[in-house]
Every structure is written in C-alpha cells, then in structure tokens.
Amino acid sequence: MAVSFARLQFSPQPSPPRTVTRVAPTEEPFNVVVLDPGHGGQDSGTMKAGILEKELTLDVAHRARRILQLQGVAVLLTRGDDTHVSLTSRAAIANARRNCVFISIHFDNATRPAATGVETYYAANQLSEATLAPSWLPFLQRTSLEPTNVESQSLASFIQKALVTRTQAVDRGTTPQQFFVLANVRHPAVLVEGGFLTNTDEITKLATGDYREQIAAAISDGVMRYREVLRQQRTPLALDLSGGE
Secondary structure (H helix, E strand, O other), X not given: OHHXXXXXXXXXXXXXXXXXXXXXXXXXXXXXXXXXXXOEOOEOOOEEOOXXXXXXXXXXXXXXXXXXXXXXXXXXXOOOOOOOOOHHHHHHHHHOOOOOEEEEEEEEOOOOXXXXXXXXXXXXXXXXXXXXXXXXXXXXXXXXOOOOOHHHHHHHHHHHHHHHHHHOOOEEEEEEOOOXXXXXXXXXXXXXXXXXXXXXXXXXXXOOHHHHHHHHHHHHHHHHHHHHHHHHHOOOOEEEXXXXX
16 A cells, blocks of 8 residues: 555656636727818818808717717827818828727718718728828729728728617618728728718708717717727637647
C-alpha cells in the first residue's frame, strides 16, 4: 500500500485543460460620428412652402448630435451654421479622422407630388487608403468586381430600419449610389433622405420639431445599433486547447 501511495505522489498528474482567452480590443469600433448637414450658405437645396432644405438638415444634425452626445458618443459637424462647405471639404473632414462613421443628412424632391418615404444611400465602392483619385468620376471608378461595401451597407440598413420605425414613413429601402460625399470617404458612410419636400403631407410633418426629433433619434438609434453589432464581433473568445473531444 505504501508503494502504491508513493507511486501516486511521484507519478505525473494530468494537466488541467488549458483555456486561452482572446482579449477584445479596448478601443471602440469608432470614436466619433461625423454628421454632415446637406447644403448651406448660398446652396439652399430644395425650397418648398417657405421651407429650406438647408435649414432642415442643420436642425436635424444638431438634434442628432445632442442625442448621440447624451449616449456618450463624440460628434463632429461638417457645418454648424448656415455656411457653405464644399463636397470635397465635407469628405476631407471625415477622412482627417482616424476612426469614424459619416452620415450626410438630406431631404428629397420629386416631379411627382405623390412621391413619399425615407431612403438611405451608401456607396458600393469607396475611397481606400491607396486610392487618390475621386471615385465619383465615371472613368476613375473601381470595377464592379470588387466586394460590396459591407460596412456602409450595414450602417445604412440599421439607420433605415430605425427611420421607418420612428417616423412610420414609407420604406424606400437602402440603395447603392456613388454620391461624392459617400464614394470619397474612407470610413463607413451613408446619406439619409428624410422625406420629400415636394409631398404636401411630408412637408407638413417636417415643419414640426417633433417629427424632426424623431428623424434625429432614428439616426442615433441606427448608429448605436451598428456600434453594438461591431462590439459583439469583438467579444473575447474562449478556446479549449486541451485536445479532448
């Protein structure tokens, strides 16, 4: 019995299963939201019934900034007042950031007064670190064989869903479009069309602060949902390295 006890004491014991945890990065998926109120200055955008698109976009941008900041998100506006900012400058403001998302805010117009609803655009192809030429020029666009811009498309989908939920407007979906301020931003970028100023019912709603607040809240909802999904993708993974079944 003593011999058996000695063998137990000095025999190699099986090692416990080893688990290695991949630590998620502490940095947020993005550290700032760039809000781009469309038009401004001498560029009024669409004008209907005394309402200027440039004023609506700026109002919604300020509201969205307030809501996002209350949730701890840093926000940068491409314009904070009624000034003209070129398309190139708008894209450059976003590209100067190391890690951000870009949201351009607009309102639509149509030749048909019955046209209605909300829509969110994204660029199928965007400027990359290695691309120097503006990709909106047809002869300089990258080929359609390149992968779809999943990041911007996902951000557009989350914002579009929130817009429809908040406003109950007609869902016109998300659409790829090579707008300059989307194609020439190297971060996830979308352009929101918050309704038609040529539609009597929609312009009546847009004239109210409550409705514009819902559009701003929807933009914030979409951004937060997008960030949440990115965070989940960075969740630490526990790996069993014991070799057992």
